[in-house]
Amino acid sequence: MREQNAVLSTKTQENISGMRVVKAFAREDYEKEAFRKENREVLRLNLKVSYVWSDFVPVLDFLGSLCTPALMSLGAYMVVNGQLTLGVLVSFTNYVWMITGPMRNLGGVVNMLAMASTSAEKLFRYIDLGTSIKDKPVTRVPEKFRGHVVFDHVTFSYGDGVVLKDVSLDARPGQTIALMGATGSGKTSIINLMARFYECQKGTVSIDGVDVKDMPLQALRDRIGIVMQETFLFSETIGNNIAFGRPDLPQENIEAAAQAAQAGDFVADLPQGYETIVGERGLGLSGGQKQRVAIARALAYDPTILVLDDATSAVDMETEHEIQQHLQKQMKDRTTFIIAHRISSVQKADEILVLEHGCVAERGTHAQLLERKGLYYNMYLDQYRDFAAMEGQVS
Numbered sequence: 001m002r003e004q005n006a007v008l009s010t011k012t013q014e015n016i017s018g019m020r021v022v023k024a025f026a027r028e029d030y031e032k033e034a035f036r037k038e039n040r041e042v043l044r045l046n047l048k049v050s051y052v053w054s055d056f057v058p059v060l061d062f063l064g065s066l067c068t069p070a071l072m073s074l075g076a077y078m079v080v081n082g083q084l085t086l087g088v089l090v091s092f093t094n095y096v097w098m099i100t101g102p103m104r105n106l107g108g109v110v111n112m113l114a115m116a117s118t119s120a121e122k123l124f125r126y127i128d129l130g131t132s133i134k135d136k137p138v139t140r141v142p143e144k145f146r147g148h149v150v151f152d153h154v155t156f157s158y159g160d161g162v163v164l165k166d167v168s169l170d171a172r173p174g175q176t177i178a179l180m181g182a183t184g185s186g187k188t189s190i191i192n193l194m195a196r197f198y199e200c201q202k203g204t205v206s207i208d209g210v211d212v213k214d215m216p217l218q219a220l221r222d223r224i225g226i227v228m229q230e231t232f233l234f235s236e237t238i239g240n241n242i243a244f245g246r247p248d249l250p251q252e253n254i255e256a257a258a259q260a261a262q263a264g265d266f267v268a269d270l271p272q273g274y275e276t277i278v279g280e281r282g283l284g285l286s287g288g289q290k291q292r293v294a295i296a297r298a299l300a301y302d303p304t305i306l307v308l309d310d311a312t313s314a315v316d317m318e319t320e321h322e323i324q325q326h327l328q329k330q331m332k333d334r335t336t337f338i339i340a341h342r343i344s345s346v347q348k349a350d351e352i353l354v355l356e357h358g359c360v361a362e363r364g365t366h367a368q369l370l371e372r373k374g375l376y377y378n379m380y381l382d383q384y385r386d387f388a389a390m391e392g393q394v395s
């Protein structure tokens, strides 16, 4: 019954958070039926529990109740024979009633214990799983975090199938490294290794000369600000979302970060400004607005290494351009990783890595890569062909 309850909870939770998808694909009836099926199973199991209950409880109750007349008869007999006073018999029966209550409760407790142990089993299964990425007994931190990221012949797989093959890169403090490549080519995986969400099987990833595997996770991630590919905001005020990594951040810094991420204007236009609650239980934001709040959150963290994983995919070209203008200032003293599909977002980078099936297929600056006339050049042509064609028509 408990397990089926869990199934039903999952179903409910998924349907609520995935409500838009269900509606968009007109699957309401299907989902309703699926819910009904699971719910019926809960009903069936509950009834079964009740049947078991009803088989035992009346019998036990009946047996228990038989004792009272038996005791009364025996007591009455003894009172008549003068072996017992009436007072003792009355108090004795009262005590019996007083003791049956707690004994019945004990039955309930046993039942609760059984239910709790099924739940506990599940809970402990997850607690025991824990995380495979832990601090080593002896950890090391760089003397000063400057943001020098080095990948030295890194090979990595999530389980089966190699995702990154022999990747090397050297991002010096203050440099901007751009990662490009088709979807699934391993761009996000590089970031996952740098922030040590996963560990590589071969090679080393180091920051300022220290292997990330030797660093305490807290210290490592304290220096890396990531704008994730999938934007997630908490059901909280915009201000608290921006200050998520630094809860005691003064309001002016929150606003400065929002300005730099081009979020300041739209937040200022909201009736409650930075106090507006967003997310599931608040105001719905557009995709681009969410991304800008997420960029502000990363900037407010004041990281040494800034990661923008497809961070401007949902904002228009013009806003993206403005964000980049502002980021230029922010990026001067930080090592920045930009993952993007638009040439316009990456062309100013100090080095552009083009990944293909987990390998670095091409690397260099915008000008060098154009000269190579390889993958990057083809992407460039694809993105500018229409534009060039139009130019041709005009001139």
Ligand SMILES: Nc1ncnc2c1ncn2[C@@H]1O[C@H](COP(=O)(O)OP(=O)(O)OP(=O)(O)O)[C@@H](O)[C@H]1O
Binding pocket: 158, 159, 163, 181, 182, 183, 184, 185, 186, 187, 188, 189, 190, 229
């Ligand atoms: N958590 C994971 N577990 C197992 N495999 C994964 C996981 N994350 C990614 N992969 C696989 O690793 C490969 C590289 O994924 P990655 O997320 O690095 O791609 P990407 O270059 O960031 O793509 P995109 O442009 O679509 O974001 C893909 O084939 C993907 O299926």
Ligand SMILES: [Mg+2]
Binding pocket: 187, 188, 189, 229, 309
């Ligand atoms: Mg990705």
